[in-house]
Amino acid sequence: MEANAGDLLPKHLASIESVMIVLEGECVLALAGTEHVLKQGDSFIVPPEIEHQIRAIEDFKAIHVMTKDIEFKFFE
Template sequence: MNTKTYWLFGSQQQILSSELDTNAHYDLIEGLFPPGTQSPLHVHANYTETIIVLEGEAIIFTPGNERILKQGQSFFIPRNVPHAIVNNSASESFKALAIASPSGFAHLIRSVGIPDAGFNECPAQAHDMQVAMQIMINLGDTILGPPGARP
């Protein structure tokens, strides 16, 4: 199994399984979202995403829906559904598993993410957004708005 940890848009993402392990059927990612972390509003055209909260509390926004997930709860995000994932806590991180099917998300993380240096802190280094945009186009991912934007 190829396990790697990266920082992507403020959250720590550990690739547990990817297209390299699953014949491109799915990616299994463990994400740690520090207090106040929000994903950009985005959509996946070519894969679904299932979020399973392991620790803490996550809020997932989809069109017309604000879903609070606590430990052990999950949420399925079909293809082409805009969404944002938020840690609204001022003091607690949340940890979740993400299952992307078929594979795609792990490739984005490996290509755009900043390798974790082992300090469990988000690095100050910026992402190469030109590379990120090209990979997202290839994957069918689109950022629809900045963190804080809602569908």
């Protein structure tokens, strides 16, 4: 996944946990009322069925590892 500084990715939840690994830059992961700042080299396990959203603080790239049968629900 990639985002430019200031981008706000859609709020969503997933049916299965996943792992995000930040390769470049910095972002904020808003999850369950808490904001987690993630920087290059950080990883985070995203639990299932919890609404979350990512905001890019600076241009960033990450790998998001998940199973092929994961399902997403997006919110406006």
